[in-house]
Amino acid sequence: METITVKAQSAEREEKMKYCFGVDVGGTTVKLGIFNTNGDLLEKWEIPTVTEDNGKQILPDVAASILDKMKERDILREEVEGVGIGAPGPIDSEGTVYGAVNLGWGTFSVKNELQSLLNIRVEAGNDANVAALGEMWKGGGQGYDNLVAVTLGTGVGGGIIVEGKILAGANGAGGEIGHIHVEDKEVEPCNCGNCGCLEQYTSATGVVRLTKRRLQSSDMPSILRDRDITAKDVWDAVKAGDPLAVQVAEEFGQYLGKTLASIAGVVNPEIFVIGGGVSKAGSVLLDYIQKNYIKYVFRGSRGALFALATLGNDAGIYGAAKLVLE
């Protein structure tokens, strides 16, 4: 009997060994999550991002919040596998950030700095790349380990997962697909300074821009005329069969489908996972992307699947947690 009791205690201890934290640093808030190592999110919370003084306070705040949570839950350092963190800037596979404008950060090792604050193992990655890892692990790309995630939000972000790992690139700029050049005729500059980036046509603002141009250049009747419009309005109009909106959807699908075909020519993924605000339009969006993708893609990648992201704003904390579980 005694042996059995000892075993049970040891098993319980073993059970307790398995926590990890996922941290997603944004421009205004930091999202944090505590997970067990099966990938169950046990609790999530947020703290404000203090960007003053070149974002000097961000990592100490993150560390303090994690240590508080460990105290609150009576978790020992030895019971934590690690802390993963994603942030909006180029971060290489070693955890070095090469400047993060929105946070005020320059170049330094996020991994080493947070690690020395916590005395717990840390891994770091770019936020879009980390979100891609999250969607692979527990989201729309579950079951696949060669994946391209596309985030259609205010901008267009991307994350490439190759054999289960983030493709961070030489200096953390891997998966920066929003700034792939897609249109020679563009005259308005993108935020990045170039002209004709994918982001200018397929982000939320890009979709509105395509619509306004079309409203101006044609007199086709449309429920989108003479009002303020959002990307959601445009996709609602597509679903309602509005002919001008359908033209916009075609144009959107062509830009994005063609670009994803090019990306497939490089990385040959099993699946594309489409997320971000624009993706709330649902499967109609995938139809427009996929039919254009098929037109342009090389046969080796013709079978790639298309899915919607499912984790929403939690993709970042999931992916960050996964960083330390690889």
Added chain:
Amino acid sequence: METITVKAQSAEREEKMKYCFGVDVGGTTVKLGIFNTNGDLLEKWEIPTVTEDNGKQILPDVAASILDKMKERDILREEVEGVGIGAPGPIDSEGTVYGAVNLGWGTFSVKNELQSLLNIRVEAGNDANVAALGEMWKGGGQGYDNLVAVTLGTGVGGGIIVEGKILAGANGAGGEIGHIHVEDKEVEPCNCGNCGCLEQYTSATGVVRLTKRRLQSSDMPSILRDRDITAKDVWDAVKAGDPLAVQVAEEFGQYLGKTLASIAGVVNPEIFVIGGGVSKAGSVLLDYIQKNYIKYVFRGSRGALFALATLGNDAGIYGAAKLVLE
């Protein structure tokens, strides 16, 4: 003294332990090389590729040739680290080929089949990907482990190396950059069945095609008029300052520079290594590519280097050998 002798013998034995073979299967010949594990090519030779009967004889011929060479050089199985093999078809990271048209092969494990013929460890990869690995190891990309290799030959091939390893993709079609769509206006189909692939403008035949179109559509004087022309002739004319040839070089540079900028948006490499017959034109080629690349690339990849491949036809055997030394 006795101890010293024993040590010397053991060191000699240790020295003898380090061989590997690199095999590059082509449509007409198979190139083979024996290397020491420092990467010195000790000897290379060729055997014919017997494509009859669905290429059934190819791997047994390769195995026999390797075993012969081992006998000839008095090398034991235990002294061979492994055999790497590249072949012209999609081959995934597990060594499975998904059909190789030029060899008559269907889908099977090249790795397992050659391994069981040799009783030596085997790794396999797509020939262009393997050549990229060779250029990283001992060629134009030496010292870098995030690399994109581009082969401008009869067709356009590519190989992507991420953190020192081949990006093979979900079903071996990673790095198939020759079939990235670059021109909506194209009406002539590419060999792959699509229209407007990179290969149609930047391969050897592509460069000739661009030149012929320009000769027909303008009456600009040119030393390339009224004669048979090759890609070499075109680049010689560029170097001689022929104005029409210079226009072709600009067009070539735009197609390729823009595509490499897109590729950089996906994988963010440290260096592009340009090889294949067309690359014999030398550094003038890089100038035209790079100036267009800079125009379109996202800032994170603006610092990528451009170099010429240096291993020529040996890149395949070097890279194949490297496959078993990772």
